[in-house]
Amino acid sequence: MTKYDDASWHYGGDFPEELPQKNSATHTGMFLNWCIEKGFVSDEFKQDIEEEIERLKRREITGAEFILESMDGKFSDYDLNNLGNAFAKDYYVDDTDFANKFSSFATDYINLFDSIAEESDFEYETFYHIEDTYQNYDLMKQIIDHRFQEWQEYKNLN
Numbered sequence: 001m002t003k004y005d006d007a008s009w010h011y012g013g014d015f016p017e018e019l020p021q022k023n024s025a026t027h028t029g030m031f032l033n034w035c036i037e038k039g040f041v042s043d044e045f046k047q048d049i050e051e052e053i054e055r056l057k058r059r060e061i062t063g064a065e066f067i068l069e070s071m072d073g074k075f076s077d078y079d080l081n082n083l084g085n086a087f088a089k090d091y092y093v094d095d096t097d098f099a100n101k102f103s104s105f106a107t108d109y110i111n112l113f114d115s116i117a118e119e120s121d122f123e124y125e126t127f128y129h130i131e132d133t134y135q136n137y138d139l140m141k142q143i144i145d146h147r148f149q150e151w152q153e154y155k156n157l158n
Helices: 005-010 021-038 043-048 049-057 065-068 080-092 097-101 105-119 134-154
Strands: 002-005 074-075
Touching: 002 005, 002 021, 002 043, 002 049, 005 021, 021 049, 021 065, 021 074, 021 080, 021 105, 021 134, 080 097, 080 134, 097 134, 105 134
Parallel strands: none
Antiparallel strands: 002 074
């Protein structure tokens, strides 16, 4: 099993004390939310937490809340189908051929929110200070959609 991310990796160590633990999963929640919307999750995953997935789709909870409440903060290859895993292994994971040529999820995430903050003459104190909102998810979703298109071309999947 490949574990892509785990909230405990983030809220241990130098995680800002003033922030809720939920912020440790904001970035992962955005990626997983996108995977769910695209239908890139495994059948087992869908069956195991079908009701929670529907709550996420209705935007009653955020991706971070979903991961912490329904997945114990862990995101792994078990959660995705073959296409979802192929994309995650090239894009969500940092230092891959695809990420080096185009970008990784973490780099896109940081660059997007840093540029938005900069436009407002603001700077995020840390990666974890980015707000877990659907407004932010909708912005990140556009970036992931674009990277997915690039990835399909890169893999000759079109």
